[in-house]
Every structure is written in structure tokens, then in C-alpha cells.
Amino acid sequence: MTGGPVRCEEQELRSLFLFEKLDSDQLARLCRDGRVYRFDPGTVYREGDPAACLFVLLEGTVVLSRRVGGQEVDVNRTSARGVYAGAFQAYLGDQVPQVYNNSMRITEPSRFFVLPADTFAEIMREWFPMAVHLLEGLFFGTKNTQEAIGQRERLLALGSLTAGLTHELNNPAAAAARAASALRERVAGMHRGLGEIAADPHQRAGLEQLTDLRASAADSISQPPALTPLQAADHEDAVVDWLDEHDIDDGWQLAPAFVQAGLGTDWLDRIARALPADVLGPAVHWLNCTVETELLMNEIEDATGRVSALVNAAKQYAQLDRAPHRRADVHELLDSTLVMLAQKIGPRIRVVKDYDRTLPPIPCYPGELNQVWTNLIDNAVSALHGSDADGTLTVRTARDGDRVLVEIGDTGPGIPPEIRDRVFDPFFTTKPVGEGTGLGLDISWRIVVNRHGGDLRVESVPGDTRFQVRLPLTATNPDTPQEQQS
Template identity: 55%
Template sequence: MVTRSVPCDVTELRALFLFERLDDEQLDWLCRNGRVEVFEAGYIYRENDVATSFYVLLEGELVISRRVGHEDAEINRTSQVGAYAGAWRPFFGDGVSQTLDNTLRATRKSRLYVLAADRFAAIMREWFPMPLHLLEGLFLGMKNTQRAISEHERLLALGSLSASLMHELNNPTAAAMRATAALRERLAGLRRTESGIGHDVDRSVWRSLETLQAKALQHLPDAPALSPLDTTDREDELTDWFEAHGLTNGWRTAPTFVQAGWDVEWLETVADVVGDGPGLEDAFDWLHQTVDLELSLNEIDDSTSRISTLVTAAQQYSQVDRTPYREVDLNQLLESTLMMLAHTIGDTVTVVTDLDRSLPPVPVYAAELNQVWTNLVENAVYAMNGRGRLTVRTARDDNQVVVEIGDTGPGVPEEIRSRIFEPFFTTKPVGAGPGLGLDISWRIVVGKHHGDLSVESSPGDTRFTVRLPLGERSPGRSTDAASDGPSGR
């Protein structure tokens, strides 16, 4: 809060490192076009306000902070005379955002030099054309480079996900194709068997066989899952029974009957109905064909369901045909990401999920959050060298939703822990990644969602925690690489 304006002293401005190279005419211009104001302790401007003025500290103390979740996180505290904040980049024009990405407040009564943003832009362009041109090229060039590399990393991730999806789709597709080819053989064999069995079995026996067939098919979904050893033992029992009854095809039909849950008691029931005559083997062939046919249909159903699930996960992950900012189920986003990354995660990583199903929908940029989950999961798998336990947990903490992704890797060394969210910082070997994954994730979580992204790490237990605010709010905006004020992130 401004209490009063005081005269501007050219001598005081000349003593500041910002203005020490200016001549008398330029310093006089600053005093005539700017002003010196005394602020009581309190807010001078707030994050997301339009940048209207450039501030220089003459006396007192300032604090720069940023919104993290529902709290202001202090970034820098200074009493250094000449420290500046506010609209320090309006001379870039529309090339960068002209809103403020931090909050400035005075901790005690402070005196500041204040210059309107448009006048500050004008003197920068007039007094320092060449340095401004170089600064603009450097600043915007870095932004364009970072944007291009970020896009390249997204394309690499898309390629990796596409390969993973193709791999995951290939298995059920191949299974469906195998089952379809087998169906043709089963149907042809079934027609031949029915033609032969009709001559050897009378009508009443045939009706009893149809009843047994219906009962067997009805109980097919309830067939117990046997261990490999128990399966082998059961197949041997059925094969021995077939051989004891003089049937030659027992070795071929036994695996199907075991898969359907049949045992020796079932075989005895069929034998009681048909008798030990010449029609017994045809009866078992017919039952084998019908059961095998049903198993093939089940395999096709399972495979196509798996394909449908993968396609749904891909749509959920990419957020195709959906508005960019909307309320979503975070658990669904995480599950779709895990499904899309199944091939990347591999069989040697155990995935443990602890998802709070009572979480309310959260307003987010869903596609960008999926990129965060992808970055964190891929980093965890890489850290564990493809072996270990990946934990994904969600919970509610008051007015925030918490997403935690943990791994059992060696951990993040304490000496680099404060740098892992910096752009281009990476511990991976050259060529393994540009070091933008965590920086992009930080910008999405903190910059666009006003949340928080943090890490806790020790050997065997590393956890990245994302906190997102609950409740409807206006969408955030991406923050620039540089920060308004005396200190960056």
C-alpha cells in the first residue's frame, strides 16, 4: 500500500548499479517520468496481475513469492539497494507474456523508484538498441530452443508410446487371428463328427449328450485355474482313462477337457450315457469339438476386449476429441498411462497401485498431466534399471489431491536434488535425454495448475509427489523461462 510520494533524487539514482552509467540528461529524464513512492508493509503487486510498472528498491526489504497450491512460496528476500522487480521485460512486446508470474510485497516500510512499463520499454529501445537487440535474441532464442526441444521430446515420447501400443495390440490381435483360424478347423471337424456320430448313437443317447454338452459349456467360465503341475497331472489322469477304455485320441482331447474343468468323473458320466460301444470315441470327439469351439470363442472375446481396452486407454491418454481444460478422474488418467507404458515398464518391474476411488473430479489440462505421469513413470523405470517396484498412489489431503509415484531405485543424491527440476539438467548419459522431462513437468503442475511438484529420496525409496488444488478455477498459464524479479525458480 502506497503511503506517499517523495521527491526523486538524481544523485541517489546515479548511485544505483542499474543507472550508474547513465548521463545527467538520462537521470533527469528518469526523475521527471518516474516517481519515488513509500510503501507500508504489504503487497505491492500479486501474481497474474498485468505488469504495469518497473520497481527498484531504494530502501527497505522486499520478498518475491510464487503461488504453490494454495500457499505463497517465498523465492527471494532482499534488502539490496537496486534490486528490481515487476515489468522488467515489456520491451519484448507481444513476444512474451506481460502478466506477472510472481508476487511482490514489502516486509516493512520501503521506498521504491517506480517507472511505468511503457516508459521503461521506450527508454530501453531508445537508449540501448544494440544490447536490447542482443538480449531479445538471447531471451527469445532460448525460449524457441526450449520449445523446439520440448516438442522433440514429446515426439520421442509419442514414438515410444506408439511402439508400446503396437506391441500391446499385437498380442491380442495375434491371439484372435489364431483362434479364428482354429475355429474354421473346429467347425469343419464338428460337421464331420456329427455326421458320423448320428449313425452310431440313437436319439435318446443323443439328447443326453446334448444335455451334457450344455452343462459343460454352462460351467466353462467357472473352470478352476490349475497350476502347471496340477494341469499336467490332470491331463495324465484323463489320458490314462481314455487308454483304459481303448480310445486312441485321448492324448489330443485331454488338454481341452482339463481346460474346461473336466475330470475323470465327467468322463465316466459320458461313458455311462453312451456305453462302451463304437460310438464312445465319436461322442468324445464331438464333445471335444464343441468345447474347443467355445474356448476359441472365449479367446476371441478376451482378445477383442483387450484391444478395445487398449484403444480406450489410448483415447484417454491422448484426450482425443476432448476439451483441453475440464474435470477428470485422475485415477483414470493414471491407469491409462500405466496401460500405455506397459511395454516400457516391462515384466521385471512390479507395479503397485493404491488409488483412492473416492477422489472427486479435478479441473485440469488432462493431456498435459498425462505427460507428467509419463515423465515420472519413465524416470522411475530408468532409475531402477528396469527392475524393482513402481508404486502409484492417490489420496486427498484437505483441499488438494495428492499423486505419488515412487520407485525402489538408488535414489537421487542430495547434492543434485535441488537441481533436478532445472531445464537441461540430467544424470542420464549423452543421447539418453535432453533433461527437460522434470522441467516440463514442473511447469505443467506448478505453472499451469497452480499445484506443487516435490521429491523425497533415499536409497531404495524415491517418491515424486504432485499436489493439485481441488475446485473450479480459471486455467493457469505457462511461465516463461526467466522470472520477473530479482530471483528465478
């Protein structure tokens, strides 16, 4: 600031668009309570400081900036007379925090009319009571609407994810239940068969060989071969023929389990060579029960493993028991989101992961980034489901200078050029009524740009739409509050 304040001239104020409709008494009060200040280049006030004054530019150049991810980002630069900044929300009083919601600096010697915030609030309520009521209604109505629809957006996403996760969990849980029920029957049959063999003195001598044969098959059962349906059918026919040749009943029932376990006629020949002919039939039936028991236990292990993997993915997605701001592997976040959205993606869509695994963990709010991935992937899936042909969803990561690039691409119809610039606007949506709120991309933009100091943009032509998120590799301040709504 250069020198002390000087009294303003009413005529100069009247020449400003902000005050041109005021009468002489009103202008006189402004000049009585306000003053004109001349400032040297530099910072006038900083974002977050108590909002003490309203500043109206008389001459000079002003730059407004906001804090994004610990960095100052210029949002407006102007030399237009009459532009104002500072405590312009003072008329709301203690209904909102009265702090500067941006920073202001000047780049050349400049003059301002400066009015105390209390005076501005007082004259607004006295001179424009109806306007103040309208502005209050507009301010809080818009704020409440955004909060309500934002909450609905999150609830819709949560409902969709919950439905998909429930379906994904139900499949392995049902498989495990079926396998456990069948396992009970097989164990009972195995005990009966073993009891029959042990009760016959002539067959009892083969128990040790049976135990050895069962143990020798364990490796094959734990790692069964991958057979095509045609190969499996051929192997089953060969096993059935072998069983028929050795007068063993129900060969068509026994063969599938042996083939599934990778046990063929060579293994059956070993059994025939090791056991007397009168023991062979009961022994093969008993061995079949033990093989089915192992296969069922493998199925239960696989099913419970899938349940565990889904639960871990859900925990990773929700970031339970994790610090809100930490270094995280972006690939883990993307994978957990894909698992959560697997049911919605469906079998028609081919998912391609093109990951740069050399990328280091990045400092971020993982739970909030998962919300971004959910919104972008959900939009891509909606675009693909809306087309007739099967499509491809591509999730790509790469290093882009000092930033990490995460790209969500789809082969859908694309975004028309005339609406491409509007996709990040609040409440703008191309989805049918009831399927979208128009806040998904707006929320994503705020999380990426305001919360992480990153960048979110879109490139689109028919058959190739890509939403690109760039996030800094260097640490940002985890305590930086989210940008206030103005």
C-alpha cells in the same frame, strides 16, 4: 500512494547500481521523464495488468508474488536499494505481451523511482542498441529452445508409449487371429462329425443325449479350473487311459481339450452310461470338437477384451473427449499410465499399488497429470533398469491434510546428494546422451506447482527414492492461465 510525484535527484539515481555508469545527460533525461513516488503499504500492481511502468526501489521493502493455482505465492522479498520490477521487458515491444508477470506489494512506507514503460523501452534502444539485440536473442533463443526441446520431450514420450502400446495390442490381436483360424477348422469338423452321426440310423437316437451332455458341460467350459502344469499332465494321463480303455482312437489328441475345459473321467463316465457303445467313439470325437470350439471362443473373447481394455486405457491416458479441467479419480489416471508403460516396465520390475481408495476425485487437468505420472514412472523405471538386481516400483496414494499425496517410489540406486537439488532444473539430466532432454521433471514441476497449486519434491537414499506429488482437494480456477516465462 502518498501525495503526488516529486522530481528525482540525479545524485540519488547515480548511487543505485542500475544507473551508476550513466553520464550526466542520461541521468538528467531519467529525472526529466521519471518521477519519485512514495507508497503506503499495500499492492502497487497486479500480475496480468498492462505493464505501464518500471519501478526502482529507493527505500522500503517490496514483496513480489505470483499466482499459483488461484493462490498468491511470494517469490521474493527484499529491501535492497536499486532492485527493479514491473515493465522490464518493455524493450521487446509488441514481440511479447506487455503485462506484469508478477504482483508487487510493499509492507512499509516506501519510495520508488518510477519510469514510464515507453520511456524505458526508448532509452534502452537508444543507449544500448547492441545490448538490446543481445537480450532479444537470449530471450527468444532460450524460449524457442525450451519449446523445441519440450516438444521433443513429448514426442519421445509419445514414441515410447506408442511402441509399448503397439506391442501390447499385437499380442491379443495375434491370439484372436490364431483362435479364429483354429475355430474355423473345429466348426467344420463339428459339422462333419454331426453329419456322420445323423446319417447312421443306429446312432441318430443318441443326438438328443449328446446335445444334453454338451449343454451340461457349458458351465465347466466357461469357468475352467486353474491347474498347475503337473496337475494338468496328471489329468491328461487319466483321460488318455480312459479313452484307451474304451477303444477310442487318438486319445492323446483329445485329452488336452477336455482337461483344459475342466472335463475329466467323471464326465466321460456319464457319456458312456448315456450312449450305446457303438455311438461312444464318434460322440466323444464330436464332443471334443464342440469343447475346443467353446475354448477357442473363450480365447477370442479374452483377447478382444484385452484389446478393448488397452484402448480404453489409451483413451483414459489421452483424455480424449474429456473436458480439459474436471474432477477425476487419480487412481484411474495412474492405472492408465501404468498400462501405457507396461511394455517399458517389463517383467523384471515388480509393480506394487498401495492405493487409498477412500480418496475423492480431485479438480485437475487430467491429461497434464498423466504427463507427470509418465515422467516420474519413466524415471523410476530407468533407475531400476540401470541396476543389476530386479527392483520394485511402488505407486502409493494417501490423504495428506487438505491434499492428495501421490508417491512414485523405486528401489534403485538413489539420487546422489550433490545433485538432488538440481533434478528439477531445466535441461539437467543423468540419463545417457540421446535418452533424455532434462525437461521431464521441470515440466512436471510446472504442471504440479504452477498449473495445479500443488507441490512436488523428492526424497532419496540408496534403495529408496520417492517422488511425492501433493495436489489440493479443493477446486482451483480452471481458467487460470499458465504462468508466463520471464
